[in-house]
Amino acid sequence: xxxxxxxxxxxxxxxxxxxxxxxxxxxxxxxxxxxxxxxxxxxxxxxxxxxxxxxxxxxxxxxxxxxxxxxxxxxxxxxxxxxxxxxxxxxxxxxxxxxxxxxxxxxxxxxx
Amino acid sequence: xxxxxxxxxxxxxxxxxxxxxxxxxxxxxxxxxxxxxxxxxxxxxxxxxxxxxxxxxxxxxxxxxxxxxxxxxxxxxxxxxxxxxxxxxxxxxxxxxxxxxxxxxxxxxxxxxxx
Numbered sequence: 001x002x003x004x005x006x007x008x009x010x011x012x013x014x015x016x017x018x019x020x021x022x023x024x025x026x027x028x029x030x031x032x033x034x035x036x037x038x039x040x041x042x043x044x045x046x047x048x049x050x051x052x053x054x055x056x057x058x059x060x061x062x063x064x065x066x067x068x069x070x071x072x073x074x075x076x077x078x079x080x081x082x083x084x085x086x087x088x089x090x091x092x093x094x095x096x097x098x099x100x101x102x103x104x105x106x107x108x109x110x111x112x
Numbered sequence: 113x114x115x116x117x118x119x120x121x122x123x124x125x126x127x128x129x130x131x132x133x134x135x136x137x138x139x140x141x142x143x144x145x146x147x148x149x150x151x152x153x154x155x156x157x158x159x160x161x162x163x164x165x166x167x168x169x170x171x172x173x174x175x176x177x178x179x180x181x182x183x184x185x186x187x188x189x190x191x192x193x194x195x196x197x198x199x200x201x202x203x204x205x206x207x208x209x210x211x212x213x214x215x216x217x218x219x220x221x222x223x224x225x226x227x
Contacts, residue, residue: 034215041220042220042221043116043218043219043220043221044155044203046216046217089154091155099157099160099168099170100147101157102147102155103154104153104154105154
């Protein structure tokens, strides 16, 4: 079956620094990936997505990089702010389905 | 901004009892989902629903689970006879189109505690 995992369960960064959160996926057939942010007591919130025909996508302060060769996904957050403190999940799905497979999550703590 | 809502926020039940978790998806969305998250573990897909029928379900979604869209606004998840291991956060989500092309919007979740 598919599996998505994260390299680091926790990450602490100083406010203003850049954060990088990593994710490994195992299904080479996955073709759509999303990063979600989950704050305490809330549901996952979409941050940014990327399709398998791309290797980089940028949003506001966030960049997702996809390396299909090693099945690796990363989320870069520029100028991290205290409001970025949350758990971040990557999720993957196949183009043919509606089922998302989530990673375990990385807890990001921003130190003021 | 439209959002997915879920009720109740916390449900406590005895083992063996039936529970119904309720969700109101975003009004113009066509695809609906249930996920669960056991404490400290990853979010797991349960089921997707489109055009009044289940379009996909995971191994977790066994005969104890059922979903229904009883009217034009609600989307429910029923667990017929709850087990201790059903204790988890249950998230409802909705999207306008298929997951591979459309963002899924998640509700705040219902925390189910089975005693």
